[in-house]
Amino acid sequence: MLIICQETLDKIIQDAVSHYPDESCGMLIGEKGQDSVVEFRPCRNVYDEMHARHPETYPRTARTAYLIDAQEQQGIFAEVERNHQEVKAIYHSHTDHDAYFSEEDKLVAAPWGEPSYPGMSYLVVSVWNRQLKEINEFYWDQGQQDFVKRSIQM
């Protein structure tokens, strides 16, 4: 489970509010084997670009979906590995929706029913009308074979 300091939470919230009404996204990085997040790394939401190029595959827009550029994501994972760190969580915002883990979010995190990154969790930030409502963490529970919610206390 993640330990996130107020300063990092503020950055995540700021990022989400500044991208409203589009969804924001990014990564939270920490030392291997530790729960604390030490770095916040915003990423570009490329969903609209992909939607313009392949509307059948990407039928929604950045208002209701996020997509981190595959190359950017690979680059961050490689850099983190070199620094003996790891990506603790991927975060994204929901605009004018609550901080639930949608079917689409599950599909991205566990496309074949198993999580692509078992130790990694997902943070969902709910922003209504440019105001933060709540932040929830979703982590994979091996026993339940599903993502389980934990609310982040601020």
Ligand SMILES: [Zn+2]
């Ligand atoms: Zn979502």
